[in-house]
Amino acid sequence: xxxVTQPDIHITVSEGASLELRCNYSYGATPYLFWYVQSPGQGxxxxxxxxxxxxxxxxxxxxxAEFKRSQSSxxxxxxSVHWSDAAEYxxxxxxxxxxxxxxxxxxxLRVKS
Amino acid sequence: DAGxxxxxxxxxxxxxxxxTLRCKxxxxxxxxxxxxxxxxxxxxxxxxxxxxxxxxxSGMPEDRFSAKMPNASFSTLKIQPSEPRDSAVYFxxxxxxxxxxxGYTFGSGTRLTVV
Numbered sequence: 232x233x234x235v236t237q238p239d240i241h242i243t244v245s246e247g248a249s250l251e252l253r254c255n256y257s258y259g260a261t262p263y264l265f266w267y268v269q270s271p272g273q274g275x276x277x278x279x280x281x282x283x284x285x286x287x288x289x290x291x292x293x294x295x296a297e298f299k300r301s302q303s304s305x306x307x308x309x310x311s312v313h314w315s316d317a318a319e320y321x322x323x324x325x326x327x328x329x330x331x332x333x334x335x336x337x338x339x340l341r342v343k344s
Numbered sequence: 345d346a347g348x349x350x351x352x353x354x355x356x357x358x359x360x361x362x363x364t365l366r367c368k369x370x371x372x373x374x375x376x377x378x379x380x381x382x383x384x385x386x387x388x389x390x391x392x393x394x395x396x397x398x399x400x401x402s403g404m405p406e407d408r409f410s411a412k413m414p415n416a417s418f419s420t421l422k423i424q425p426s427e428p429r430d431s432a433v434y435f436x437x438x439x440x441x442x443x444x445x446x447g448y449t450f451g452s453g454t455r456l457t458v459v
Contacts, residue, residue: 265447267450272452273452273453274348274435274450274451274452274453275435275437275448275450276450277447277448277449280447321387331389331392331400332389332448333389334386334387335386336386337386337387
């Protein structure tokens with residue numbers, strides 16, 4: 232069965248600084264990988280997804296993520312963080328012939344001015 | 345499109361009462377998911393439907409929980425009787441076809457408090 236690990240529970244960065252949120256997955260075949268963001272009191276919004284092709288995927292709000300098969304990782308990055316990026320970020324993995332997504336525990340991002 | 349619509353947004357109920365949470369998926373989506381989010385356990389998949397048929401309910405915690413999808417545009421999650429440990433945010437999500445490549449669209453959730 233697939234699983235997802237987000238090693239960092241909380242991350243604090245200064246506004247304007249770069250950001251990288253880590254995600255490691257466990258799955259024997261090619262996974263489908265997602266990053267979602269959840270603002271306080273809101274549902275989850277899809278930032279980006281990877282399922283084939285170019286291993287660097289671009290998403291909304293200036294985010295990107297890179298799939299590295301050798302490291303079983305799908306880290307989320309942003310070159311310059313804005314205060315409005317403060318939220319909780321979830322990595323998720325799915326499989327091709329099954330419709331279940333398994334979510335990581337989430338990483339809470341705090342942005343300091 | 346209005347997105348996935350959940351109601352109510354907030355529900356406070358007394359222990360032992362029946363609670364019904366409602367979800368309207370995006371039109372044209374044929375997969376629907378119920379998730380529960382708590383601080384301790386994160387996001388847990390409770391049950392999901394394809395074409396209105398329950399496919400996997402292994403995440404439903406116990407018999408007090410039941411879910412139905414009588415048609416393509418409506419689903420309910422019922423807890424009877426409710427207990428304080430059921431307090432959580434319950435999310436509904438829908439997806440186009442039963443392929444994860446399409447991702448999920450989540451509703452805004454129902455925050456349930458059982459006192």
